[in-house]
Amino acid sequence: MDRQKLQIRLAAPRGFCAGVDRAIQIVEEALGKWGAPVYVRHEIVHNQHVVSRLESLGAVFVEELDECPTDRPVVFSAHGVPKAVPAEAERRNMVYVDATCPLVSKVHVEAERHHRGGKEIVLIGHAGHPEVIGTMGQLPDGAISLIETEEDAQTFEPKDPANTAFVTQTTLSVDDTASIVAILQDRFPGIATPHKEDICYATTNRQEAVKAMAEGCDLFLVIGAETSSNSKRLVEVALRAGAKDSRLVASASDVDWSWFEGVGTLGLTAGASAPEDLVQGLIAACRARFDIEVEHVTTAQETVTFKLPRVLAAEV
Structure with missing residues:
Protein backbone atom coordinates (compact mmCIF):
# COMPACT_ATOMS: atom_id res chain seq x y z
CA MET A 1 0.00 0.00 0.00
CA CYS A 17 21.56 28.16 22.03
CA ALA A 18 24.90 29.06 23.59
CA GLY A 19 23.29 30.14 26.89
CA VAL A 20 21.43 26.84 27.27
CA ASP A 21 24.53 24.84 26.31
CA ARG A 22 26.52 26.72 28.92
CA ALA A 23 23.90 26.28 31.68
CA ILE A 24 23.67 22.51 31.14
CA GLN A 25 27.45 22.23 31.03
CA ILE A 26 27.67 24.17 34.32
CA VAL A 27 25.46 21.59 36.08
CA GLU A 28 27.47 18.72 34.57
CA GLU A 29 30.79 20.32 35.56
CA ALA A 30 29.51 21.04 39.08
CA LEU A 31 28.54 17.37 39.47
CA GLY A 32 31.99 16.38 38.22
CA LYS A 33 33.73 18.75 40.64
CA TRP A 34 31.68 18.32 43.81
CA GLY A 35 29.86 15.04 43.20
CA ALA A 36 26.15 14.46 43.74
CA PRO A 37 23.93 15.94 44.84
CA VAL A 38 24.22 19.38 43.29
CA TYR A 39 21.14 21.54 43.88
CA VAL A 40 19.67 23.67 41.10
CA ARG A 41 17.32 26.55 41.91
CA HIS A 42 14.50 26.40 39.35
CA GLU A 43 14.65 24.35 36.13
CA ILE A 44 18.12 25.01 34.69
CA VAL A 45 16.41 25.52 31.30
CA HIS A 46 12.75 25.07 30.40
CA ASN A 47 12.79 21.49 29.14
CA GLN A 48 11.72 18.44 31.15
CA HIS A 49 13.86 16.07 29.07
CA VAL A 50 16.98 18.07 29.97
CA VAL A 51 15.93 18.28 33.63
CA SER A 52 15.26 14.52 33.82
CA ARG A 53 18.67 13.67 32.35
CA LEU A 54 20.45 15.94 34.83
CA GLU A 55 18.40 14.46 37.69
CA SER A 56 19.64 11.01 36.65
CA LEU A 57 23.21 12.32 37.03
CA GLY A 58 22.54 13.62 40.57
CA ALA A 59 21.09 17.13 40.17
CA VAL A 60 18.28 18.04 42.59
CA PHE A 61 15.89 20.72 41.34
CA VAL A 62 14.21 23.03 43.86
CA GLU A 63 12.17 26.20 43.58
CA GLU A 64 13.72 28.23 46.41
CA LEU A 65 17.09 28.53 48.11
CA ASP A 66 15.74 27.56 51.52
CA GLU A 67 15.13 24.05 50.15
CA CYS A 68 18.91 23.61 49.72
CA PRO A 69 21.24 22.37 52.48
CA THR A 70 24.12 24.72 53.21
CA ASP A 71 26.79 22.04 52.75
CA ARG A 72 26.04 21.33 49.07
CA PRO A 73 26.62 23.57 46.04
CA VAL A 74 23.70 25.24 44.30
CA VAL A 75 23.39 26.39 40.67
CA PHE A 76 21.17 29.31 39.64
CA SER A 77 19.22 28.78 36.40
CA ALA A 78 19.95 30.29 32.98
CA HIS A 79 17.00 32.70 33.35
CA GLY A 80 18.69 34.76 36.06
CA VAL A 81 17.74 35.41 39.68
CA PRO A 82 16.89 38.45 41.80
CA LYS A 83 19.90 39.95 43.63
CA ALA A 84 18.43 38.76 46.92
CA VAL A 85 19.14 35.12 45.97
CA PRO A 86 22.98 35.23 45.76
CA ALA A 87 22.97 37.60 48.74
CA GLU A 88 21.10 34.99 50.77
CA ALA A 89 23.46 32.24 49.55
CA GLU A 90 26.43 34.30 50.75
CA ARG A 91 24.74 34.96 54.09
CA ARG A 92 24.35 31.19 54.54
CA ASN A 93 27.99 30.60 53.43
CA MET A 94 26.87 28.44 50.51
CA VAL A 95 28.91 27.55 47.44
CA TYR A 96 26.92 28.73 44.43
CA VAL A 97 27.40 28.90 40.66
CA ASP A 98 25.44 31.43 38.61
CA ALA A 99 24.38 29.92 35.26
CA THR A 100 22.52 33.07 34.16
CA CYS A 101 22.84 33.45 30.39
CA PRO A 102 25.33 36.27 29.67
CA LEU A 103 22.75 37.90 27.38
CA VAL A 104 20.29 38.04 30.29
CA SER A 105 23.06 39.44 32.50
CA LYS A 106 23.55 42.17 29.87
CA VAL A 107 19.91 43.23 30.40
CA HIS A 108 20.50 43.29 34.18
CA VAL A 109 23.53 45.56 33.71
CA GLU A 110 21.57 47.89 31.43
CA ALA A 111 18.72 48.17 33.93
CA GLU A 112 21.17 49.01 36.72
CA ARG A 113 22.91 51.60 34.53
CA HIS A 114 19.61 53.32 33.74
CA HIS A 115 18.63 53.23 37.43
CA ARG A 116 21.94 54.84 38.46
CA GLY A 117 21.26 57.53 35.87
CA GLY A 118 17.94 58.28 37.56
CA LYS A 119 15.75 56.94 34.77
CA GLU A 120 12.36 55.28 35.22
CA ILE A 121 12.65 51.83 33.66
CA VAL A 122 10.14 49.88 31.60
CA LEU A 123 10.65 46.13 31.12
CA ILE A 124 8.85 44.59 28.14
CA GLY A 125 8.15 40.97 29.06
CA HIS A 126 5.76 38.36 30.44
CA ALA A 127 4.64 38.53 34.07
CA GLY A 128 5.71 35.54 36.12
CA HIS A 129 8.45 34.39 33.75
CA PRO A 130 11.62 33.64 35.77
CA GLU A 131 13.70 35.93 33.55
CA VAL A 132 11.32 38.83 34.25
CA ILE A 133 11.34 38.06 38.00
CA GLY A 134 15.15 38.00 37.90
CA THR A 135 15.46 41.28 35.98
CA MET A 136 12.95 43.14 38.16
CA GLY A 137 14.77 41.76 41.20
CA GLN A 138 18.00 43.54 40.25
CA LEU A 139 16.58 46.82 41.52
CA PRO A 140 14.46 48.01 44.46
CA ASP A 141 10.72 47.34 44.34
CA GLY A 142 8.94 49.82 42.10
CA ALA A 143 12.04 50.82 40.10
CA ILE A 144 10.91 48.80 37.06
CA SER A 145 7.43 48.81 35.49
CA LEU A 146 6.39 45.73 33.46
CA ILE A 147 4.71 46.17 30.09
CA GLU A 148 3.27 43.05 28.46
CA THR A 149 1.05 44.36 25.65
CA GLU A 150 0.51 47.23 23.23
CA GLU A 151 -2.38 48.33 25.45
CA ASP A 152 -0.01 48.47 28.45
CA ALA A 153 2.33 50.65 26.38
CA GLN A 154 -0.53 53.01 25.49
CA THR A 155 -1.70 53.43 29.10
CA PHE A 156 1.66 53.49 30.95
CA GLU A 157 2.12 56.81 32.76
CA PRO A 158 5.68 57.49 33.96
CA LYS A 159 6.43 59.98 36.71
CA ASP A 160 8.70 61.92 34.34
CA PRO A 161 7.97 61.18 30.64
CA ALA A 162 11.24 62.86 29.62
CA ASN A 163 13.37 60.56 31.80
CA THR A 164 12.50 56.97 30.85
CA ALA A 165 14.30 53.89 29.51
CA PHE A 166 13.26 50.43 28.37
CA VAL A 167 14.79 46.94 28.42
CA THR A 168 13.24 43.67 27.23
CA GLN A 169 13.02 40.01 28.09
CA THR A 170 15.43 38.14 25.77
CA THR A 171 12.95 35.53 24.46
CA LEU A 172 10.11 37.66 23.08
CA SER A 173 8.60 37.79 19.60
CA VAL A 174 10.72 40.24 17.62
CA ASP A 175 7.66 41.62 15.80
CA ASP A 176 5.43 41.94 18.87
CA THR A 177 8.21 43.70 20.77
CA ALA A 178 8.87 46.08 17.87
CA SER A 179 5.23 47.23 17.92
CA ILE A 180 5.36 47.85 21.69
CA VAL A 181 8.65 49.74 21.35
CA ALA A 182 7.17 51.85 18.53
CA ILE A 183 4.30 52.91 20.79
CA LEU A 184 6.67 53.83 23.63
CA GLN A 185 8.96 55.79 21.30
CA ASP A 186 5.98 57.60 19.81
CA ARG A 187 4.66 58.54 23.27
CA PHE A 188 8.09 59.26 24.80
CA PRO A 189 10.45 60.38 22.00
CA GLY A 190 13.42 60.64 24.36
CA ILE A 191 13.11 57.15 25.87
CA ALA A 192 16.53 55.54 26.27
CA THR A 193 16.99 52.32 24.27
CA PRO A 194 19.31 49.35 24.81
CA HIS A 195 22.84 49.79 23.41
CA LYS A 196 22.22 46.58 21.47
CA GLU A 197 18.99 44.64 20.89
CA ASP A 198 17.96 42.85 24.10
CA ILE A 199 16.14 40.02 22.31
CA CYS A 200 18.91 37.46 22.01
Whole structure:
Protein backbone atom coordinates (compact mmCIF):
# COMPACT_ATOMS: atom_id res chain seq x y z
CA MET A 1 0.00 0.00 0.00
CA ASP A 2 1.37 3.42 -0.99
CA ARG A 3 2.24 5.57 2.01
CA GLN A 4 1.35 9.26 2.29
CA LYS A 5 4.20 11.43 1.03
CA LEU A 6 5.47 14.04 3.49
CA GLN A 7 7.99 16.76 2.84
CA ILE A 8 9.63 17.97 6.05
CA ARG A 9 11.16 21.44 6.04
CA LEU A 10 13.73 21.38 8.83
CA ALA A 11 14.77 24.77 10.24
CA ALA A 12 18.32 25.82 11.01
CA PRO A 13 19.25 27.30 13.39
CA ARG A 14 17.10 25.35 15.85
CA GLY A 15 17.40 23.88 19.33
CA PHE A 16 20.05 24.68 21.91
CA CYS A 17 21.56 28.16 22.03
CA ALA A 18 24.90 29.06 23.59
CA GLY A 19 23.29 30.14 26.89
CA VAL A 20 21.43 26.84 27.27
CA ASP A 21 24.53 24.84 26.31
CA ARG A 22 26.52 26.72 28.92
CA ALA A 23 23.90 26.28 31.68
CA ILE A 24 23.67 22.51 31.14
CA GLN A 25 27.45 22.23 31.03
CA ILE A 26 27.67 24.17 34.32
CA VAL A 27 25.46 21.59 36.08
CA GLU A 28 27.47 18.72 34.57
CA GLU A 29 30.79 20.32 35.56
CA ALA A 30 29.51 21.04 39.08
CA LEU A 31 28.54 17.37 39.47
CA GLY A 32 31.99 16.38 38.22
CA LYS A 33 33.73 18.75 40.64
CA TRP A 34 31.68 18.32 43.81
CA GLY A 35 29.86 15.04 43.20
CA ALA A 36 26.15 14.46 43.74
CA PRO A 37 23.93 15.94 44.84
CA VAL A 38 24.22 19.38 43.29
CA TYR A 39 21.14 21.54 43.88
CA VAL A 40 19.67 23.67 41.10
CA ARG A 41 17.32 26.55 41.91
CA HIS A 42 14.50 26.40 39.35
CA GLU A 43 14.65 24.35 36.13
CA ILE A 44 18.12 25.01 34.69
CA VAL A 45 16.41 25.52 31.30
CA HIS A 46 12.75 25.07 30.40
CA ASN A 47 12.79 21.49 29.14
CA GLN A 48 11.72 18.44 31.15
CA HIS A 49 13.86 16.07 29.07
CA VAL A 50 16.98 18.07 29.97
CA VAL A 51 15.93 18.28 33.63
CA SER A 52 15.26 14.52 33.82
CA ARG A 53 18.67 13.67 32.35
CA LEU A 54 20.45 15.94 34.83
CA GLU A 55 18.40 14.46 37.69
CA SER A 56 19.64 11.01 36.65
CA LEU A 57 23.21 12.32 37.03
CA GLY A 58 22.54 13.62 40.57
CA ALA A 59 21.09 17.13 40.17
CA VAL A 60 18.28 18.04 42.59
CA PHE A 61 15.89 20.72 41.34
CA VAL A 62 14.21 23.03 43.86
CA GLU A 63 12.17 26.20 43.58
CA GLU A 64 13.72 28.23 46.41
CA LEU A 65 17.09 28.53 48.11
CA ASP A 66 15.74 27.56 51.52
CA GLU A 67 15.13 24.05 50.15
CA CYS A 68 18.91 23.61 49.72
CA PRO A 69 21.24 22.37 52.48
CA THR A 70 24.12 24.72 53.21
CA ASP A 71 26.79 22.04 52.75
CA ARG A 72 26.04 21.33 49.07
CA PRO A 73 26.62 23.57 46.04
CA VAL A 74 23.70 25.24 44.30
CA VAL A 75 23.39 26.39 40.67
CA PHE A 76 21.17 29.31 39.64
CA SER A 77 19.22 28.78 36.40
CA ALA A 78 19.95 30.29 32.98
CA HIS A 79 17.00 32.70 33.35
CA GLY A 80 18.69 34.76 36.06
CA VAL A 81 17.74 35.41 39.68
CA PRO A 82 16.89 38.45 41.80
CA LYS A 83 19.90 39.95 43.63
CA ALA A 84 18.43 38.76 46.92
CA VAL A 85 19.14 35.12 45.97
CA PRO A 86 22.98 35.23 45.76
CA ALA A 87 22.97 37.60 48.74
CA GLU A 88 21.10 34.99 50.77
CA ALA A 89 23.46 32.24 49.55
CA GLU A 90 26.43 34.30 50.75
CA ARG A 91 24.74 34.96 54.09
CA ARG A 92 24.35 31.19 54.54
CA ASN A 93 27.99 30.60 53.43
CA MET A 94 26.87 28.44 50.51
CA VAL A 95 28.91 27.55 47.44
CA TYR A 96 26.92 28.73 44.43
CA VAL A 97 27.40 28.90 40.66
CA ASP A 98 25.44 31.43 38.61
CA ALA A 99 24.38 29.92 35.26
CA THR A 100 22.52 33.07 34.16
CA CYS A 101 22.84 33.45 30.39
CA PRO A 102 25.33 36.27 29.67
CA LEU A 103 22.75 37.90 27.38
CA VAL A 104 20.29 38.04 30.29
CA SER A 105 23.06 39.44 32.50
CA LYS A 106 23.55 42.17 29.87
CA VAL A 107 19.91 43.23 30.40
CA HIS A 108 20.50 43.29 34.18
CA VAL A 109 23.53 45.56 33.71
CA GLU A 110 21.57 47.89 31.43
CA ALA A 111 18.72 48.17 33.93
CA GLU A 112 21.17 49.01 36.72
CA ARG A 113 22.91 51.60 34.53
CA HIS A 114 19.61 53.32 33.74
CA HIS A 115 18.63 53.23 37.43
CA ARG A 116 21.94 54.84 38.46
CA GLY A 117 21.26 57.53 35.87
CA GLY A 118 17.94 58.28 37.56
CA LYS A 119 15.75 56.94 34.77
CA GLU A 120 12.36 55.28 35.22
CA ILE A 121 12.65 51.83 33.66
CA VAL A 122 10.14 49.88 31.60
CA LEU A 123 10.65 46.13 31.12
CA ILE A 124 8.85 44.59 28.14
CA GLY A 125 8.15 40.97 29.06
CA HIS A 126 5.76 38.36 30.44
CA ALA A 127 4.64 38.53 34.07
CA GLY A 128 5.71 35.54 36.12
CA HIS A 129 8.45 34.39 33.75
CA PRO A 130 11.62 33.64 35.77
CA GLU A 131 13.70 35.93 33.55
CA VAL A 132 11.32 38.83 34.25
CA ILE A 133 11.34 38.06 38.00
CA GLY A 134 15.15 38.00 37.90
CA THR A 135 15.46 41.28 35.98
CA MET A 136 12.95 43.14 38.16
CA GLY A 137 14.77 41.76 41.20
CA GLN A 138 18.00 43.54 40.25
CA LEU A 139 16.58 46.82 41.52
CA PRO A 140 14.46 48.01 44.46
CA ASP A 141 10.72 47.34 44.34
CA GLY A 142 8.94 49.82 42.10
CA ALA A 143 12.04 50.82 40.10
CA ILE A 144 10.91 48.80 37.06
CA SER A 145 7.43 48.81 35.49
CA LEU A 146 6.39 45.73 33.46
CA ILE A 147 4.71 46.17 30.09
CA GLU A 148 3.27 43.05 28.46
CA THR A 149 1.05 44.36 25.65
CA GLU A 150 0.51 47.23 23.23
CA GLU A 151 -2.38 48.33 25.45
CA ASP A 152 -0.01 48.47 28.45
CA ALA A 153 2.33 50.65 26.38
CA GLN A 154 -0.53 53.01 25.49
CA THR A 155 -1.70 53.43 29.10
CA PHE A 156 1.66 53.49 30.95
CA GLU A 157 2.12 56.81 32.76
CA PRO A 158 5.68 57.49 33.96
CA LYS A 159 6.43 59.98 36.71
CA ASP A 160 8.70 61.92 34.34
CA PRO A 161 7.97 61.18 30.64
CA ALA A 162 11.24 62.86 29.62
CA ASN A 163 13.37 60.56 31.80
CA THR A 164 12.50 56.97 30.85
CA ALA A 165 14.30 53.89 29.51
CA PHE A 166 13.26 50.43 28.37
CA VAL A 167 14.79 46.94 28.42
CA THR A 168 13.24 43.67 27.23
CA GLN A 169 13.02 40.01 28.09
CA THR A 170 15.43 38.14 25.77
CA THR A 171 12.95 35.53 24.46
CA LEU A 172 10.11 37.66 23.08
CA SER A 173 8.60 37.79 19.60
CA VAL A 174 10.72 40.24 17.62
CA ASP A 175 7.66 41.62 15.80
CA ASP A 176 5.43 41.94 18.87
CA THR A 177 8.21 43.70 20.77
CA ALA A 178 8.87 46.08 17.87
CA SER A 179 5.23 47.23 17.92
CA ILE A 180 5.36 47.85 21.69
CA VAL A 181 8.65 49.74 21.35
CA ALA A 182 7.17 51.85 18.53
CA ILE A 183 4.30 52.91 20.79
CA LEU A 184 6.67 53.83 23.63
CA GLN A 185 8.96 55.79 21.30
CA ASP A 186 5.98 57.60 19.81
CA ARG A 187 4.66 58.54 23.27
CA PHE A 188 8.09 59.26 24.80
CA PRO A 189 10.45 60.38 22.00
CA GLY A 190 13.42 60.64 24.36
CA ILE A 191 13.11 57.15 25.87
CA ALA A 192 16.53 55.54 26.27
CA THR A 193 16.99 52.32 24.27
CA PRO A 194 19.31 49.35 24.81
CA HIS A 195 22.84 49.79 23.41
CA LYS A 196 22.22 46.58 21.47
CA GLU A 197 18.99 44.64 20.89
CA ASP A 198 17.96 42.85 24.10
CA ILE A 199 16.14 40.02 22.31
CA CYS A 200 18.91 37.46 22.01
CA TYR A 201 20.55 36.37 18.76
CA ALA A 202 19.19 32.81 19.15
CA THR A 203 15.57 33.91 19.63
CA THR A 204 15.86 36.20 16.59
CA ASN A 205 17.56 33.57 14.41
CA ARG A 206 15.02 30.86 15.24
CA GLN A 207 12.14 33.21 14.45
CA GLU A 208 13.74 34.30 11.17
CA ALA A 209 14.20 30.66 10.09
CA VAL A 210 10.52 29.95 10.81
CA LYS A 211 9.45 33.04 8.86
CA ALA A 212 11.51 31.88 5.86
CA MET A 213 9.82 28.47 5.64
CA ALA A 214 6.34 28.68 7.19
CA GLU A 215 4.44 29.74 4.06
CA GLY A 216 3.26 26.63 2.25
CA CYS A 217 3.47 24.43 5.35
CA ASP A 218 0.23 22.56 6.04
CA LEU A 219 1.41 21.92 9.60
CA PHE A 220 4.27 23.43 11.61
CA LEU A 221 5.55 21.65 14.71
CA VAL A 222 7.74 23.37 17.31
CA ILE A 223 9.48 21.07 19.78
CA GLY A 224 9.64 22.74 23.17
CA ALA A 225 8.10 22.98 26.61
CA GLU A 226 4.87 24.77 27.60
CA THR A 227 6.99 26.81 30.02
CA SER A 228 9.42 27.89 27.26
CA SER A 229 8.69 31.45 26.16
CA ASN A 230 10.88 31.32 23.04
CA SER A 231 9.23 28.04 21.91
CA LYS A 232 5.69 29.41 22.28
CA ARG A 233 6.69 32.48 20.28
CA LEU A 234 7.85 30.22 17.42
CA VAL A 235 4.36 28.69 17.20
CA GLU A 236 2.88 32.19 16.87
CA VAL A 237 5.52 33.28 14.33
CA ALA A 238 4.79 30.22 12.14
CA LEU A 239 1.07 30.99 12.00
CA ARG A 240 1.71 34.65 11.30
CA ALA A 241 4.16 33.75 8.51
CA GLY A 242 1.65 31.59 6.65
CA ALA A 243 1.57 28.07 8.12
CA LYS A 244 -1.97 26.62 7.97
CA ASP A 245 -1.61 25.08 11.42
CA SER A 246 1.11 25.35 14.08
CA ARG A 247 1.51 23.43 17.34
CA LEU A 248 3.89 23.07 20.27
CA VAL A 249 4.89 19.50 21.21
CA ALA A 250 7.28 18.33 23.93
CA SER A 251 8.38 15.32 21.86
CA ALA A 252 7.14 12.82 19.24
CA SER A 253 5.06 11.08 21.91
CA ASP A 254 2.86 14.21 22.17
CA VAL A 255 1.97 14.25 18.47
CA ASP A 256 -1.63 13.51 17.54
CA TRP A 257 -1.18 11.83 14.16
CA SER A 258 -4.68 12.88 13.10
CA TRP A 259 -3.14 16.34 12.64
CA PHE A 260 -1.36 14.93 9.58
CA GLU A 261 -4.50 14.19 7.60
CA GLY A 262 -4.08 15.96 4.27
CA VAL A 263 -0.64 17.32 5.25
CA GLY A 264 1.88 17.33 2.41
CA THR A 265 4.44 19.73 3.88
CA LEU A 266 5.52 19.81 7.53
CA GLY A 267 7.62 22.59 9.03
CA LEU A 268 9.79 21.52 11.95
CA THR A 269 11.95 23.41 14.43
CA ALA A 270 12.91 23.33 18.11
CA GLY A 271 13.04 26.01 20.78
CA ALA A 272 16.34 27.11 22.30
CA SER A 273 16.09 24.71 25.25
CA ALA A 274 15.06 21.59 23.29
CA PRO A 275 17.74 18.94 22.62
CA GLU A 276 18.41 17.75 19.07
CA ASP A 277 17.59 14.10 19.88
CA LEU A 278 13.93 15.16 20.27
CA VAL A 279 14.00 16.58 16.72
CA GLN A 280 15.52 13.41 15.33
CA GLY A 281 13.00 11.35 17.30
CA LEU A 282 10.12 13.18 15.68
CA ILE A 283 11.63 12.76 12.21
CA ALA A 284 12.03 9.02 12.91
CA ALA A 285 8.38 8.82 14.02
CA CYS A 286 7.34 10.50 10.76
CA ARG A 287 9.56 8.11 8.77
CA ALA A 288 7.81 5.15 10.38
CA ARG A 289 4.43 6.40 9.15
CA PHE A 290 5.05 8.32 5.93
CA ASP A 291 7.25 8.39 2.84
CA ILE A 292 9.34 11.39 3.91
CA GLU A 293 11.76 13.76 2.23
CA VAL A 294 13.70 16.20 4.42
CA GLU A 295 14.59 19.67 3.13
CA HIS A 296 17.05 21.66 5.24
CA VAL A 297 16.27 25.38 5.41
CA THR A 298 19.26 27.31 6.79
CA THR A 299 18.98 31.05 7.35
CA ALA A 300 21.98 31.70 9.64
CA GLN A 301 25.12 30.07 11.04
CA GLU A 302 25.66 30.34 14.80
CA THR A 303 29.17 30.38 16.25
CA VAL A 304 28.51 32.00 19.64
CA THR A 305 29.99 30.31 22.74
CA PHE A 306 30.16 31.50 26.35
CA LYS A 307 32.86 30.80 28.94
CA LEU A 308 32.08 28.85 32.10
CA PRO A 309 32.22 30.61 35.51
CA ARG A 310 35.67 30.69 37.13
CA VAL A 311 34.49 28.90 40.27
CA LEU A 312 34.25 25.67 38.28
CA ALA A 313 37.93 25.86 37.34
CA ALA A 314 39.14 26.77 40.86
CA GLU A 315 40.71 24.16 43.10
CA VAL A 316 38.31 22.47 45.50
